[in-house]
Amino acid sequence: MKNLRFINFNSKKKTQETIHLFGERVTGTIGRTLISCILVMCFFYATPLIINFINQEILVQEFENKSRKIMVYKLRGDKFEDTESENEKIEIFDEKDLLSDILTLNDIENDSIRLSASTIKQLFDETNYTLDDVRKNKLVKPVALTWLPYEIKKIENTKKRKELFLQIVLPLVLEENNKIKLDRLKLFSIINKSNNTELEKRWLNKKYKQYGVNSKDLSMLKIRMDEIPISLALAQAAKETGWGTSRFALEGNALFGQWTWSGEGLKPKDSDSSEGHKVMKFNILQASVRAYQRNLNTHKSYKDFRKARAELRSQGKELDSMILSKYLDKYAETGKRYVETIQKIIEQNNLKDFDDAKLLPSSKKLESLI
Numbered sequence: 001m002k003n004l005r006f007i008n009f010n011s012k013k014k015t016q017e018t019i020h021l022f023g024e025r026v027t028g029t030i031g032r033t034l035i036s037c038i039l040v041m042c043f044f045y046a047t048p049l050i051i052n053f054i055n056q057e058i059l060v061q062e063f064e065n066k067s068r069k070i071m072v073y074k075l076r077g078d079k080f081e082d083t084e085s086e087n088e089k090i091e092i093f094d095e096k097d098l099l100s101d102i103l104t105l106n107d108i109e110n111d112s113i114r115l116s117a118s119t120i121k122q123l124f125d126e127t128n129y130t131l132d133d134v135r136k137n138k139l140v141k142p143v144a145l146t147w148l149p150y151e152i153k154k155i156e157n158t159k160k161r162k163e164l165f166l167q168i169v170l171p172l173v174l175e176e177n178n179k180i181k182l183d184r185l186k187l188f189s190i191i192n193k194s195n196n197t198e199l200e201k202r203w204l205n206k207k208y209k210q211y212g213v214n215s216k217d218l219s220m221l222k223i224r225m226d227e228i229p230i231s232l233a234l235a236q237a238a239k240e241t242g243w244g245t246s247r248f249a250l251e252g253n254a255l256f257g258q259w260t261w262s263g264e265g266l267k268p269k270d271s272d273s274s275e276g277h278k279v280m281k282f283n284i285l286q287a288s289v290r291a292y293q294r295n296l297n298t299h300k301s302y303k304d305f306r307k308a309r310a311e312l313r314s315q316g317k318e319l320d321s322m323i324l325s326k327y328l329d330k331y332a333e334t335g336k337r338y339v340e341t342i343q344k345i346i347e348q349n350n351l352k353d354f355d356d357a358k359l360l361p362s363s364k365k366l367e368s369l370i
Contacts, residue, residue, distance in 0.1 A: 097209035102294060106287040117151035117164065124167055131163055134170070135353045142360050143171050146284045147253065153245035162349065165244040169237050169255065170230070172289045174359035177227045180293070183207065184225055191218055212298045223310045224297045231351035232321035233292070235342045236331070238349075252281035256292040301330040321346055321355065 115123075124130070129141040145168050155161040187207070190200050208216050211224040240257040241249035248254040258280045282288045296302050305327035312319055325342045332338035346352060 098212050098294070098298060099291070101210060102287055102291050105290060106283050108283065112146045114147040115145065115149060117149040117155065120145065120149055120168070121164065129167060131166060134357055135350075138357045140171050140174055140357050140359050142175070143167075144175065144286060148244045148249055148285070150250055152243075153250070161245075162238070162243050165238065165241075166234060166349075166351075166354075168244070168285075169234060169289075170354060170357070171359060172286055173228075173230055173233045173237075174357065175286065176289050176293055177230070178359060180225060180227050184222075187218075187222060187225060191222075210294075223306050226297065226306070226309055226313070227319065228293050228296055229319045229321040229324060230354045230357065231346050232325055232328075232342070233289070234351050234354065235321070235325075235345040235349075236292070236328075238345055239338075239341060248279045252279065253283065253285045253288050254279050254281060255285060255288040256295075258288075258291055258295060296328075302327065318355070321352060 123143070124141075127141050127143070129143065134140055148165075148168060152161060152164060155164065186203070190196055190204065193200075196204070204216075204221075207221060207225065208214065211221055213221045213224065237255045238244075240246070241255055244250075246254075248257065280288075280291070282291070296305060305324055308324055308327055309319060312323070322343055325339055325346070328342065329335045329339050334341075
């Protein structure tokens with residue numbers, strides 16, 4: 001009997017130990033499962049926040065193109081902030097002042113007929129206007145066309161298509177650079193005088209507004225009021241329009257892809273309807289070139305571009321498009337890849353040959369620039 005009771009006791013003890021061990025395992029399993037569930041939930045909750053933070057704070061800052069927002073036709077008295085001054089003062093200016101001359105140019109009544117590619121080619125041949133001649137003699141015919149020809153996208157020969165595009169855009173870029181050259185000559189004349197006339201003061205105030213210099217800082221105006229290298233402008237126009245074949249170029253004279261949120265423009269076909277932006281539309285090609293130059297010369301995204309240009313000036317060097325293009329990574333969402341593309345276009349098409357080209361004068365005032 002003693003042995004039997006001993007066996008029963010041992011059996012009961014083992015059963016209790018088994019139940020206890022099983023309970024611990026169950027408890028441990030439930031605990032681990034609960035912890036795992038919590039971790040998984042935290043992961044799925046935190047991941048979108050992390051991704052959103054990276055997109056907004058890192059990727060967007062590097063690649064998102066915000067620079068084109070300056071070129072909008074709001075005309076509602078909206079203000080735009082800039083922080084270019086050495087003391088980090090905030091420059092606030094009215095877009096209507098900034099774009100006044102562009103708007104005036106763009107509002108010119110245009111009844112001209114869009115010329116065909118063959119007609120334009122004939123015009124160039126009759127005036128002996130060829131790129132080979134420009135490369136040799138550095139003189140460009142003052143031909144200002146209003147539209148690109150629709151047929152340019154049908155020219156299968158790549159070389160001929162590129163040549164026609166450059167022949168059309170080159171005089172327009174030179175014309176705008178000439179205007180800036182004349183303005184700079186007048187600015188230096190004013191700077192070197194101890195007293196200025198009322199007419200000169202009014203001219204200065206007008207230029208301060210056009211270049212967004214509310215502080216009326218002459219040194220800042222001198223930095224902003226400067227040329228864009230011909231080869232750089234040609235390369236960007238070629239890139240933005242696909243050598244003149246894009247819908248934006250053919251339908252809206254948009255050579256440089258500037259955006260607008262409330263003005264007249266063309267809606268990108270693949271854009272999100274919620275974005276609201278359009279590609280700015282111009283009545284004439286010349287207005288597009290002027291808007292592009294004003295963009296690079298005033299927007300805070302290109303502060304380093306202007307600083308590098310000013311340094312080249314102070315060293316007595318020519319404006320080098322290969323150097324200055326490095327500071328245009330904010331012009332497109334692709335960032336540094338955009339810069340590499342622009343530089344490749346310049347090199348492969350020998351566009352620097354046109355940097356020292358001169359536009360044949362259409363008036364006595366322009367003869368001094370030849």
